[in-house]
Amino acid sequence: MDSTTVIGVASIVTSGITISFGCMGPALGEGRSVATAxxxxxxxxxxxxxxxxxxxxxxxxxxxxxIYCFVVSMILIFANxxxxxxxxxxxxx
Amino acid sequence: xHLTPDQVIFWQHGFFKLNATIVFTWALMLVLAVGSKLIxxxxxxxxxxxxxxxxLEIIVTGINQQIEDVGLSHPEKYIGFLGTLFLFVAVAxxxxxxxxxxxxxxxxxxxxxxxxxxxxxxxxxxxxxxGLGGYLKSYTEPxxxxxxxNIISELSRTLALAVRLFGNMMSxxxxxxxxxxxxxxxxxxxxxxxGELTGMVQAYIFSxxxxxxxxxxxxxxxxxxxxxxxxxxxxxxxxx
Numbered sequence: 065m066d067s068t069t070v071i072g073v074a075s076i077v078t079s080g081i082t083i084s085f086g087c088m089g090p091a092l093g094e095g096r097s098v099a100t101a102x103x104x105x106x107x108x109x110x111x112x113x114x115x116x117x118x119x120x121x122x123x124x125x126x127x128x129x130x131i132y133c134f135v136v137s138m139i140l141i142f143a144n145x146x147x148x149x150x151x152x153x154x155x156x157x
Numbered sequence: 158x159h160l161t162p163d164q165v166i167f168w169q170h171g172f173f174k175l176n177a178t179i180v181f182t183w184a185l186m187l188v189l190a191v192g193s194k195l196i197x198x199x200x201x202x203x204x205x206x207x208x209x210x211x212x213l214e215i216i217v218t219g220i221n222q223q224i225e226d227v228g229l230s231h232p233e234k235y236i237g238f239l240g241t242l243f244l245f246v247a248v249a250x251x252x253x254x255x256x257x258x259x260x261x262x263x264x265x266x267x268x269x270x271x272x273x274x275x276x277x278x279x280x281x282x283x284x285x286x287x288g289l290g291g292y293l294k295s296y297t298e299p300x301x302x303x304x305x306x307n308i309i310s311e312l313s314r315t316l317a318l319a320v321r322l323f324g325n326m327m328s329x330x331x332x333x334x335x336x337x338x339x340x341x342x343x344x345x346x347x348x349x350x351x352g353e354l355t356g357m358v359q360a361y362i363f364s365x366x367x368x369x370x371x372x373x374x375x376x377x378x379x380x381x382x383x384x385x386x387x388x389x390x391x392x393x394x395x396x397x
Contacts (some may be wrong), residue, residue: 088305117226124358127321128324138327
């Protein structure tokens with residue numbers, strides 16, 4: 065295997081692992097926060113506006129970690145700097 | 158497949174490139190500015206109002222209400238900044254339904270610029286409210302040991318704002334692009350609808366987070382004396 069193949073394989077496998085593990089944690093966190101918010105809503109329906117707004121902001125915070133993983137995996141597949149470097153090197157040869 | 162609309166170049170002359178991000182941003186600016194100008198040209202105060210004026214009034218009072226709920230007591234002072242952020246991001250994601258359109262917020266350059274605006278605006282509002290010394294002192298709370306962490310949080314939340322919006326908008330376009338190759342018939346429409354919802358939520362999140370940061374920079378001095386007498390009164394009521 066030359067270095068281009070190694071980089072290709074490593075990028076694809078790593079991006080898959082990145083997005084799968086990156087979804088797991090935020091999914092658990094979002095599930096917990098929504099469940100807690102629902103029980104809080106059931107206990108205090110009057111505070112619905114505050115709870116919902118805080119929930120949305122919190123969900124966005126949690127979800128951003130998943131988005132970071134997604135961005136990294138997208139960069140690995142579509143805009144990989146190492147891949148571009150070696151392709152450019154091979155083209156000049 | 159294009160990762161961002163930066164890669165779609167409409168017109169190029171030497172160093173100067175006109176890519177899809179710039180073109181769609183200008184189009185949105187034109188639509189927003191000309192639309193608002195046309196609607197506010199003849200405002201009515203009576204009961205006979207045009208439906209467009211009603212729409213604008215709903216939007217403005219809604220944004221005002223949301224800003225006030227976050228804890229900023231004079232929303233009309235902040236609506237110029239926060240309302241613009243919300244309207245731009247919201248309209249950028251609503252227009253996904255137009256074929257051939259790519260949201261400018263799915264380019265990291267646009268979202269980084271918006272996040273930098275927040276990064277600059279928060280200290281400005283803070284200094285305007287508490288003075289330079291008071292604002293700088295808020296970095297050393299609760300102790301001076303927290304100074305580096307407060308500075309790091311200032312930088313990292315700017316990065317988070319930019320990457321969050323970029324990732325959400327970009328992922329919507331990506332998912333539709335991938336689905337077009339697998340199930341091109343009906344399913345992409347459903348995902349477009351989901352992208353619309355995500356875009357609106359992200360616009361809300363972006364402006365609310367900016368409002369929360371501004372509230373944290375301006376409010377820290379005022380909130381302390383307000384809460385203390387209330388708790389004292391509550392204690393008195395409970396005991397007597």
